[in-house]
Amino acid sequence: MSLPELYTRFVLIDRPTTFAGDNVYRKEVLPLSNLKPGPGQALVKTLWLSLDPAMRAWMDDRPNFLPPIQIGETVRSLGVGVVLELGPDCSFKVGDLIMGFIGLRDFGIIDEATTDVIRKESYHSHTEGVVPEDYLGPMGIPGLAAYFGLYDIAHLKAGQTLVVTAAAGATGSMVCQLGKQAGAKVVAIAGTDEKCAWLRDDLGCDVVLNYKSPTFQADFEKDVDRFDIFFDNVAGPVLNYMMTRLRPNSVIVLSGFISQMNKEKPEGLTNYVRMVGMRARMEAFIITDYRERWAEGREVIAKGLADGSLKRRFEVVEGLENVPRVYNRLFSGENKGKL
Numbered sequence: 001m002s003l004p005e006l007y008t009r010f011v012l013i014d015r016p017t018t019f020a021g022d023n024v025y026r027k028e029v030l031p032l033s034n035l036k037p038g039p040g041q042a043l044v045k046t047l048w049l050s051l052d053p054a055m056r057a058w059m060d061d062r063p064n065f066l067p068p069i070q071i072g073e074t075v076r077s078l079g080v081g082v083v084l085e086l087g088p089d090c091s092f093k094v095g096d097l098i099m100g101f102i103g104l105r106d107f108g109i110i111d112e113a114t115t116d117v118i119r120k121e122s123y124h125s126h127t128e129g130v131v132p133e134d135y136l137g138p139m140g141i142p143g144l145a146a147y148f149g150l151y152d153i154a155h156l157k158a159g160q161t162l163v164v165t166a167a168a169g170a171t172g173s174m175v176c177q178l179g180k181q182a183g184a185k186v187v188a189i190a191g192t193d194e195k196c197a198w199l200r201d202d203l204g205c206d207v208v209l210n211y212k213s214p215t216f217q218a219d220f221e222k223d224v225d226r227f228d229i230f231f232d233n234v235a236g237p238v239l240n241y242m243m244t245r246l247r248p249n250s251v252i253v254l255s256g257f258i259s260q261m262n263k264e265k266p267e268g269l270t271n272y273v274r275m276v277g278m279r280a281r282m283e284a285f286i287i288t289d290y291r292e293r294w295a296e297g298r299e300v301i302a303k304g305l306a307d308g309s310l311k312r313r314f315e316v317v318e319g320l321e322n323v324p325r326v327y328n329r330l331f332s333g334e335n336k337g338k339l
């Protein structure tokens with residue numbers, strides 16, 4: 001492969017206080033020869049980049065499971081790429097497909113320690129039904145968060161009522177489908193009629209509700225009433241409301257807080273007091289903590305992708321330069337599936 005002389009990256013130049021607009025990024029075009037892999041590193045060419053809600057949290061100067069992105073640094077993002085050159089002691093092979101923290105750039109350096117090789121032999125024959133970009137969706141952070149959130153945090157059992165927010169998104173759609181496969185009654189909550197129709201007609205969710213409807217709470221009380229497990233990707237007012245719909249010993253899996261991410265001050269919860277009488281539990285988790293067990297989740301998910309029992313949608317935008325323009329689709333809900 002003949003390589004260009006220059007590569008492009010987006011660096012963070014300001015910390016957003018609300019939505020990350022154009023003003024927080026700067027595009028830089030630099031000599032590719034600057035990118036030299038060190039020990040345990042590799043030079044990769046980007047094939048796909050993942051736009052994740054977590055990137056917005058990493059732009060804040062607050063403690064998180066990864067350090068804040070520093071001003072002047074490449075904006076951190078996951079991606080799928082192909083290995084071009086190896087640093088000393090890197091066990092990858094030139095030509096390997098990888099999934100790791102490439103950042104918003106068309107060529108990047110990745111660390112072997114935090115990068116997965118996507119090889120056919122890694123995931124058995126099921127890999128037949130899996131495409132590389134799946135490692136940013138169902139086979140990546142969103143799908144694995146669904147799997148471990150449901151099984152390790154919520155201890156999901158057949159017959160339970162499972163409520164899911166941002167249900168048509170990358171994470172939520174996997175939660176819904178894994179929940180159905182496990183025999184739960186799945187209540188999917190999303191923000192557009194199109195997404196609600198997909199959840200009902202294509203994914204087979206039992207109850208589908210639009211949280212933007214003026215009758216949302218009345219509909220919930222009529223069609224669902226109470227739940228055993230609430231897999232919450234959203235937080236804010238819907239979480240506060242769900243705290244009034246607990247069953248005894250119910251579990252709230254706090255996966256994310258997308259409704260609060262662009263706020264300087266998150267909205268407070270008032271109904272948490274109901275958790276005491278219901279002996280309820282709320283537990284947050286970060287999927288990178290399960291890295292040693294990702295293969296277990298991928299085995300199940302790959303099988304579902306291969307036999308068609310698990311479905312996924314992607315919202316694909318061509319061109320690195322479009323990232324600042326399209327990133328906020330995650331927060332407006334314009335993305336239909338993994339962005």
Ligand SMILES: NC(=O)c1ccc[n+]([C@@H]2O[C@H](COP(=O)([O-])OP(=O)(O)OC[C@H]3O[C@@H](n4cnc5c(N)ncnc54)[C@H](OP(=O)(O)O)[C@@H]3O)[C@@H](O)[C@H]2O)c1
Binds near residue numbers: 169255
């Ligand atoms: N804990 C973990 O390790 C972990 C791992 C992966 C993801 N997550 C979390 O999972 C959540 C979903 O992430 P994703 O990557 O799968 O994104 P996604 O669901 O594919 O896209 C985000 C969706 O969130 C919904 N949304 C945006 N703003 C909202 C608001 N104010 N109120 C309600 N819904 C809103 C929108 O759908 P509607 O049109 O339906 O509003 C939007 O399409 C995020 O909170 C993320 O941080 C956590």
